[in-house]
Amino acid sequence: xxxxxxxxxxxxxxxxxxAPRRRTGFDVRAMPGAGTLAVATFFLLYIPMATLVVFAxxxxxxxxxxxxxxxxxxxxxxxxxxxxxxALRSLLIAVVAATCATIVATMAALATTxxxxxxxxxxxxxxxxxxxxxxxxxxxxxLLIVFSRLKVWTGYSGLGYLILAHTAFCIPFAYLPIRAxxxxxxxxxxxxxxxxxxxxLAAFRRVTLPLLKPGILAGFMLAFVISLDDVxxxxxxxxxxxxxxxxxxxxxxxxxxxxxxxxVATMFLALSAVxxxxxxxxxxRRV
Amino acid sequence: MAERTAVEARRITRIFGSxxxxxxxxxxxSVEIRANEFFTLxxxxxxxxxxxxxMIAGFEFPDAGEILLDxxxxxxxxxxxxxxxxxxxxxxxxxHLTVRQNIAFGLEMLGRARAKIDAxxxxxxxxxxxxxxxxxxxxxxxxxQQQRVALARALAPEPRVLLLDEPLSALxxxxxxxxxxxxxxxxxxxxxxxxxxxxxQEEALTMSDRVAVMSRGKILQIGDAREIYxxxxxxxxxxxxxxxxxxxxxxxxxxxxRAEVRLDDGPVxxxxxxxxxxxxxxxxxxxxxxxGELAPPGGGGLAGTVETVIYSGTDTHHRVRLxxxxxxxxxxxxRRGVAGGRAEGERVAIRVPDGAAQILRD
Numbered sequence: 226x227x228x229x230x231x232x233x234x235x236x237x238x239x240x241x242x243x244a245p246r247r248r249t250g251f252d253v254r255a256m257p258g259a260g261t262l263a264v265a266t267f268f269l270l271y272i273p274m275a276t277l278v279v280f281a282x283x284x285x286x287x288x289x290x291x292x293x294x295x296x297x298x299x300x301x302x303x304x305x306x307x308x309x310x311x312a313l314r315s316l317l318i319a320v321v322a323a324t325c326a327t328i329v330a331t332m333a334a335l336a337t338t339x340x341x342x343x344x345x346x347x348x349x350x351x352x353x354x355x356x357x358x359x360x361x362x363x364x365x366x367x368l369l370i371v372f373s374r375l376k377v378w379t380g381y382s383g384l385g386y387l388i389l390a391h392t393a394f395c396i397p398f399a400y401l402p403i404r405a406x407x408x409x410x411x412x413x414x415x416x417x418x419x420x421x422x423x424x425x426l427a428a429f430r431r432v433t434l435p436l437l438k439p440g441i442l443a444g445f446m447l448a449f450v451i452s453l454d455d456v457x458x459x460x461x462x463x464x465x466x467x468x469x470x471x472x473x474x475x476x477x478x479x480x481x482x483x484x485x486x487x488x489v490a491t492m493f494l495a496l497s498a499v500x501x502x503x504x505x506x507x508x509x510r511r512v
Numbered sequence: 513m514a515e516r517t518a519v520e521a522r523r524i525t526r527i528f529g530s531x532x533x534x535x536x537x538x539x540x541x542s543v544e545i546r547a548n549e550f551f552t553l554x555x556x557x558x559x560x561x562x563x564x565x566x567m568i569a570g571f572e573f574p575d576a577g578e579i580l581l582d583x584x585x586x587x588x589x590x591x592x593x594x595x596x597x598x599x600x601x602x603x604x605x606x607x608h609l610t611v612r613q614n615i616a617f618g619l620e621m622l623g624r625a626r627a628k629i630d631a632x633x634x635x636x637x638x639x640x641x642x643x644x645x646x647x648x649x650x651x652x653x654x655x656x657q658q659q660r661v662a663l664a665r666a667l668a669p670e671p672r673v674l675l676l677d678e679p680l681s682a683l684x685x686x687x688x689x690x691x692x693x694x695x696x697x698x699x700x701x702x703x704x705x706x707x708x709x710x711x712x713q714e715e716a717l718t719m720s721d722r723v724a725v726m727s728r729g730k731i732l733q734i735g736d737a738r739e740i741y742x743x744x745x746x747x748x749x750x751x752x753x754x755x756x757x758x759x760x761x762x763x764x765x766x767x768x769x770r771a772e773v774r775l776d777d778g779p780v781x782x783x784x785x786x787x788x789x790x791x792x793x794x795x796x797x798x799x800x801x802x803x804g805e806l807a808p809p810g811g812g813g814l815a816g817t818v819e820t821v822i823y824s825g826t827d828t829h830h831r832v833r834l835x836x837x838x839x840x841x842x843x844x845x846x847r848r849g850v851a852g853g854r855a856e857g858e859r860v861a862i863r864v865p866d867g868a869a870q871i872l873r874d
Contacts, residue, residue: 416571417604419591421618422669428592431617435608 278494281487288482298488308489311473315453318384318469322391323399323448329392330399330444331437338407354401356394364394365461372462382464390462391452398451399444406440439507446504450497516547517583518673518705519568524577526563526729537563538574539729545673545707546722550699552708554716555726556752561709564726565675568707570594581672592621597666598675602682603658605650611661612637612646618669636664639698656687663695667702676708680715692719713753717741725749741800745786746873750798757799757840759869763791771871773797777814777836783869796872801843803868806830806860813861814840818854830854832862 253259281299285292302308333353337346356364368390376382414436418428456471463472470493474486526538538560545551553561566572567579570591579587586594597618605614615636619629637643640660645653650661659679666674676695680688696719699706710716716723717737724734725748733745744750747758761775771791773783783797807813816834823846830842840862854860 411602411604413600413602413604414606416591417598417600417606418617419571420569420596420598421665422592422621423617424590424592427621432606 274494277487278491280484281491283484283487286484288484288487298484299492302485302488302492305485307473308470308485311468311470312489314384314467315470318387318391319449319452321388322395322452323445325388325392326395326448326452327399327403327441327445330396330448331403331441333396333400334403334407334440335433338404354397357397361394361457365458368458369461376464384467386462386464387459387467387469390458391455394455394458395448395452399448402443402447403437403440406437406443410436443504443507446500446507450500450504453493453497517544518547518549518581519545519707520578520580520583521564521567522578522580524564524567524574524579526560526567526572526575536729538567541577541729541731543724543731543734545705547705548703549721550696550706550708550719552710552716552720552723553726554710554713554723554752556711558728559726560729561711561726562677565598565677565707565709568594568673569596569598569675595669595672596675597669597671598677599659599662599666599679601677601679603662603679605658605661605665607649607651610647610649611642611653614650614661615665615668617665622669632668636668639667639701640664640694656683656691659683659691660694663698667698667704670702671704673705673707676706678710679708680710681712688715695719717753725752727752743784743786743870744798744872747796747798750870750872755801755841755843757801757804759797759799759838760794761797762794763871766791770867771795773869773871775814777834777838779813779864781864781869782866783871784867785871786873789871789873791871797869798872799840799864799869801829801841802827802845803865804840804842805863805865806832806842806844806854807863809859809861811861811863813863815859815861816840818856818858818860821854821856830860832860834862 280288280291282294282296283292284295284297337349337353340346351358368386372386372390376386410433414432415428418432419425423431454471455469456475459469460472460475463469468476470489474489477483477486521541521543524538524541525536528535528537541560541564543564553564555561563572567574567587568581570586570589570593574587577587578585581594581596606617609617612633615633616629619632624632633646634643637646640663642657642660642664645657650658653661659682662679680691683691692715695706695708708716708719717740720737722734722736723740724731725740726732727748733740733749735743740749741753744753744756750756750758759775759777761773761781763771764774764780765772766785769785770782771785772780773795774780775797785791805813809815814832814834814836816832818830819833819839820829820831822829822831825846827843827845830844832840832842834840842862
């Protein structure tokens with residue numbers, strides 16, 4: 226017993242002393258200039274955004290000379306009817322498209338994980354994730370051609386086309402977190418439900434779905450942000466008067482830069498940041 | 513106790529894979545499990561014991577054969593229509609539900625009234641001694657407690673048969689011993705038929721009313737602990753259950769269920785003959801380590817030299833190298849005040865008392 230304790234003691238000592246860092250294998254941080262490159266990259270990523278945010282609070286017209294702190298551009302943007310309209314349209318499209326994409330993605334994820342691997346399964350993954358691989362401009366042009374025909378044939382030129390297009394390219398973003406969640410889920414849980422007299426649908430509703438919820442929420446958030454942000458496909462598919470926030474901003478910029486835009490972009494950034502943060506919080510929490 | 517049959521497997525065959533890679537997980541297996549008994553399927557991994565258990569549960573279907581529950585063929589029923597519940601190896605507790613909700617799950621699915629469910633859940637919590645922890649989430653309790661919840665959840669709907677798939681393998685030694693006793697107690701208290709799967713022969717012998725020893729998709733022997741241990745039918749069973757010494761010899765005469773065998777190492781012993789066997793010519797025999805006796809050299813018996821002596825608390829193991837080249841282990845109980853141990857390198861003779869050796873079928 227004494228010997229045992231003594232051994233424990235020496236163990237504890239070893240733990241208390243910081244272990245000497247032993248370098249095993251290649252360490253990118255040891256390369257010359259790696260630190261500088263990292264800092265430069267961060268600057269490039271965040272300085273422009275920081276500038277945009279800072280000048281959104283400028284009291285003057287200028288985008289380069291600081292004249293004092295003010296909320297005036299936020300107030301003016303908030304009361305701008307055109308901005309209100311496109312912002313609401315963006316939100317509407319994002320909510321509907323993300324919802325549809327999440328439903329489809331959930332079904333796709335269930336179909337591709339709740340089965341023994343078979344030849345062709347990888348092919349299906351690739352098919353589902355097509356929007357991640359095909360250049361967006363190609364999809365945009367293709368949709369433009371097909372939808373313009375459809376618009377002529379059906380006479381309908383409403384928001385449906387945009388929602389359909391957004392749903393399609395949002396699917397992989399919803400699909401990936403849901404699939405990841407399903408793959409890490411213990412299959413015996415569903416077996417246990419069946420063993421305890423739950424028919425398939427009840428087992429799904431009572432066990433699979435609640436456990437899948439974090440993945441579904443995460444998928445929805447990601448799809449929502451991706452839809453909110455889209456320019457290329459929206460620009461090609463939209464009919465007249467169907468600008469979303471990003472395409473509206475693009476249009477405004479062509480006419481000349483106003484600090485209004487900074488304020489709108491800042492709010493947009495804040496919204497995205499909130500959604501992405503929620504996404505990460507959901508993903509971190511393990512049930 | 514009336515010996516009613518609870519579960520019967522009739523000529524079950526199950527083949528995994530196809531073509532040249534096909535493996536017979538179960539090869540024409542038949543077994544009858546009696547009502548209210550603690551029945552164990554014992555065997556090494558891959559012997560088909562879990563496949564057979566899953567067939568009773570409904571997660572696996574036979575390629576040929578029938579599974580009867582109380583006389584009715586259930587082979588085609590899905591798991592949720594079988595009055596059978598399982599305790600899974602990893603427990604498979606629903607992590608998003610509390611202990612109470614887990615236990616209530618089966619009862620809710622059966623559509624029982626709320627008041628009845630609550631009463632039954634309380635009763636189950638009492639049975640597994642978890643009254644205090646009903647409102648905990650299942651990831652907030654220890655492994656041993658999870659095990660109890662899994663049991664309570666499977667017993668709550670009062671299944672005809674409770675299936676246990678190596679439920680103790682994740683527990684540490686002490687907890688495992690405790691749970692063995694607990695399981696026995698619960699089986700007595702509930703009167704439910706238990707079908708238990710394990711690869712741990714000690715567990716199987718201590719807990720079961722009857723054991724089926726399996727290997728490569730076949731049942732080799734069914735019997736109670738004593739039968740399996742003392743009268744193994746063949747070399748595999750003898751080797752798998754407990755420690756064994758194997759000897760070979762030639763049958764000289766057979767009378768009254770015993771055979772006179774001249775061992776290759778010299779001495780002549782009286783060996784047990786399995787029922788229904790008339791041994792002739794060369795045979796193999798098994799002797800359990802505790803049945804051999806160490807004696808001073810020269811007095812007959814198997815002559816050899818003590819190679820190692822291992823003291824293990826309750827008894828001492830002597831590994832003896834026989835002059836014929838084989839190894840023979842003798843286990844003797846340690847008693848207070850008796851200097852039992854021999855020294856390593858000492859010359860000894862091993863006496864095999866009448867009936868201590870048993871002739872094997874192979």
